[in-house]
Amino acid sequence: NAGVTQTPKFQVLKTGQSMTLQCAQDMNHEYMSWYRQDPGMGLRLIHYSVGAGITDQGEVPNGYNVSRSTTEDFPLRLLSAAPSQTSVYFCASSYDLAGGLGTTDTQYFGPGTRLTVL
């Protein structure tokens, strides 16, 4: 298993440009999410999905779009990049986040994408 893969590893954008961060998992996980990591802020949830065709907003969704057409893929779109979106982005997946006792609740993170917006 490749686990959770993210592309690209690094990206530099100019203000106003758009791009898509790719995320894929091969563990047949229903739950996938996107986080951004900023110094002193921990990881903040951007968007998440509990299955194909189902997405919802997290803590900091503004400026980002997501879709989930397949179980495996969960791309994150930046519509018009701003310097405030400079961050490290992590995708994660799990079988069942915080499930009941006896369930598998490990959330697996990808290696991250370091994005700089000039």
Place this chain on the structure above:
Amino acid sequence: QQQVKQSPQSLIVQKGGIPIINCAYENTAFDYFPWYQQFPGKGPALLIAIRPDVSEKKEGRFTISFNKSAKQFSLHIMDSQPGDSATYFCAAAIQGAQKLVFGQGTRLTINP
């Protein structure tokens, strides 16, 4: 508004010492409390997790202590090693809500 507050921001301990990282939460509906370990250039990885029906959980050299009445939980690392040097995040979630809320992170350095 930070729902999970983590301290300290950074911590330096000598090899063999017992670093302690503390977290406090506000929402009494939280019922799942994981800790993640992150090495430079890598994504976080689940280290250990606890649910509020127990006050302590040990896995190897890592122990979570949980105080439900104080709404606090902490990570202890016994016999710490330089290889434990990493950033540690606490988090909290509500079962079934599928949302993890993270603390700010603690950069831990274990000196040889």
